[in-house]
Amino acid sequence: MAALTGPQELKPTVPSPRSIKSTDLPKLADLYLHAYGDGTSPSDAEKAADRISAAFEGVHGTPIPQASLLTADAEGRITAAIITTERGLGTDGTRTAFIAELFTHPDHRRQGLAEKLLSHALQALHDTGHKTLAVTVNSANAAAIALYLSRDFRRLTPFAGNDD
Secondary structure (H helix, E strand, O other), X not given: OEEEOOOOOOOOOXXXXXXXXXXXXXXXXXXXXXXXXXXXOHHHHHHHHHHHHHHHOOOOOEEOXXXXXXXXXXXXXXXXXXXXXXXXXXXXXXXXXXXXXXXXXXXXXXXXXXXXXXXXXXXXXXXXXXXXXXXXXXXXXXXXXXXXXXXXXXXXXXXXXXXX
């Protein structure tokens, strides 16, 4: 799925999303584990930490700090995060912004946090000259698909081979 970036109507919120810092990575890994796993296995915690570290080490493309954001609750606990990278698309070398990760703690879902992070990331990408933002979504993840479609993302389909 992909969408054009552009100016966003950012509603004032407290607290506002902020850029992810290297010191946030252990807490992000914990959030990732809670967002996607049961949190009971040490190997799962290691996998979550590896996944988050890999995103910031460039495994999914070059991280875009201005569009990699998090929200936190009043006690400073991270509640949701978006990690955005830039990578090559196709064979012509065109570089595109991608959402490597967008996740919310289960206790904080259905509060608009993912949509807020997505809006702020789209604005940051627009401000830094990126024209599009793409994401790969598991077809079984109806909530994520609904979020992206509500934000004017469009499904990308592979080009059919030309028999001419």
